[in-house]
Each structure stands twice: as C-alpha cells, then as structure tokens.
Amino acid sequence: MADHVDFVLEQWAARRPGLDVSPMGVIGRLSRLHRLVEAELARTFKAHGLDAGSFNILATLLRSAPPHRLAPTELMRAGMVTSGAVTQRLDRLEARGLVTRTPDETDGRGVRVELTGEGRALVEKALPDHLATEQRVLSVLGRERQDELAGMLRELLESLGDRSEG
Amino acid sequence: MADHVDFVLEQWAARRPGLDVSPMGVIGRLSRLHRLVEAELARTFKAHGLDAGSFNILATLLRSAPPHRLAPTELMRAGMVTSGAVTQRLDRLEARGLVTRTPDETDGRGVRVELTGEGRALVEKALPDHLATEQRVLSVLGRERQDELAGMLRELLESLGDRSEG
DNA sequence: GTGAGGTACCTCACCGCTAAGGCATTGCTA
C-alpha cells in the first residue's frame, strides 16, 4: 500500500536522512489528490457542456437565498478567484444565455447576476451527476471517515482564515 | 466554528432539503484548501525567485537517485503535468542556467536533465524555507493528526490510481 | 456640500498549461 508520495518521501529519506519531510506527506497528497479529483469532476461537467468555473457560478446562484440575484463580488469570494476571472466567466455564461446581468437598482456601480430559465435547468440537470461523481470519488472512505476528513480540512481552512460569512 | 464550506452546505440544506450534499463538505474543502495552501507556498517560492512549477522540477531532480539525471518524461509523471508543460519549464530553467539538457547516450529520442551547480544551490537554499512553510500551514493539527490526514488522503489517491513506481 | 478615500466592475497584457499533432527513434513481431 503505497502511493506516489510514499515514493517521494522514500527518496528524500535516502538523499537527506536528517530532514523531516513529513509535511510533504500531507501537502503533496493534497496537491495530487486535488488534480485527480478536478480531472474527474471535469468529465462530468463536460458531459453537460460545462467546465468547473462555469458550474461554480451557476451552482452558487442556484443555492443562493431568494431572489437568487448575486453581485459579481459575491461570486468572486465564493469561487476564490479574481474579479477579472468572474467578469470573463459571466461574459461566457451571458453569451450562452445562462445568466443575465442587470444594473443594481440601489447602487450605480453594482450589477446583479441571475440565472435564466435555461441556466437554471442546466445546473439542476448537472447537479445530481456532479454529486454522484463526488460521492464515487470519495467512496473508498466510508461516510464516517469522510466526515472525519472534512473535519480536519475545516480546521486547516479556519487556521488559514477561511471563515464563514454567517 | 464554521468555515466557508459550512455556509455553502447550509445554503444547500435550505434550498434543497432532501439532497445529500455531504460530498461537497470534503471536496469543496479540498479545493479551497488547495488554493490557500498554493498561495502560501507561492510566497516562499517567490522569495527565492521561483514558482511552484520550477521548484517542482528542481526538487524532483535533487531527490532523484544518483546520478540525478532524469528524463523529461519522468519529470512529467512526477509533476502530473503534460509533456508540453515540462518542455516549457525546462526551457525557462535552462535559460536561467539552473538545469542542463543533454542527449541521452543510449536512446536517440531521449534527453537527460541535470541540475547545474547554481540550480542545486538554489533548490537547497529554498528547500528548508519551503518545508517550514508547509509545516506552518499544517501546524494547527498536531503531528499525529497530520499523519491521520495523510493516511486518508493516501487511501483516496490509491483508489484513484496514484500508485508508487516502486 | 465637498473632497478624499473606498468600492464595484471591467479591461488588458501577460503567463503557464493543455491538447493536438509532428518528427525522429526504438522495439516488437511476423
């Protein structure tokens, strides 16, 4: 039972016997797992004509509180991307007729983004497939250990400043 | 004690009460944590005039078995990137005098990549800082729980086909 | 009311990666 990171750690142990490289055991795996999982999720998105960035926008709108109209700034924070990235994602989604941009009525600088009927239908169709893919990827761990894992990741996130907006 | 993903899960629970979105609790956190950690590591790399891709190449060469000469294909697999990405990384590193490319003596198609003295010195200088950053990022979990976390990530990796070459 | 600083969104140049494909060489198989 050994993954690629075990091999890497062995190499370091052979080359730098004194060095404590144990953090690489966590962060190296985090990185590799992220890549593999992203690739897996991408296949599901593609099957629905989407990519991760587009799905993220649509799903954020779908789960938002009524009336489901968000500012680009909120989408930016939810997706952890820059404002430029949000602008471009919205450009693409708007061009496909999946979202609309409306001037904010109470703030002349602002914009409100909303799902169109088509956008809503698409994300609602993709969502169960997406969840199934996520579940499949995690299935080797039982539900209990998935929760344990989520708990540890949450601790790390909080220590790095990823707080809830609630 | 709640991170951004808790907020997201609450939103889903409010909007789709029947839906089991628990996989998002793991994969959403994996994704956000990856982003935050990468940003943190990038600061250390930058302080040494490097980025993650360049460091990855240099560190892979450093930890490789003597005589520390690897083929681009091996670097490609170690870094989980395409051959094009490796070619470009090597172009940049070679232009800076940090690695050399030599034709493989026994395979006319092949190339051997090697650290220069300067490249070796740079990665040896960056390595302890990098490890310190990784350790700092993980420090909220004690060593024991770090190992636990690494174990769960390894199980996931193995289930997705990330096997050791040993 | 006004000016300064903050905020919201967009624009654009640049960057690194992917995906597809090309060329040379090697290895397998009949």
Next chain:
DNA sequence: TAGCAATGCCTTAGCGGTGAGGTACCTCAC
C-alpha cells in the same frame, strides 16, 4: 529483417486565470 506501432520530446494555438490599472459611483468626515 522489414514493417509498424509505440515512445520521447517538442511545437503551437488557444484558453482561462492573474495582476495592475482604469472608470464610475458611493460614503463619510468635516
């Protein structure tokens, strides 16, 4: 040993993101 698939590396077009900066608008102290 000839033919053909596989391999190793490179090339290139295109894509999505960042970071810096611009414009318009809002807020607030005075």
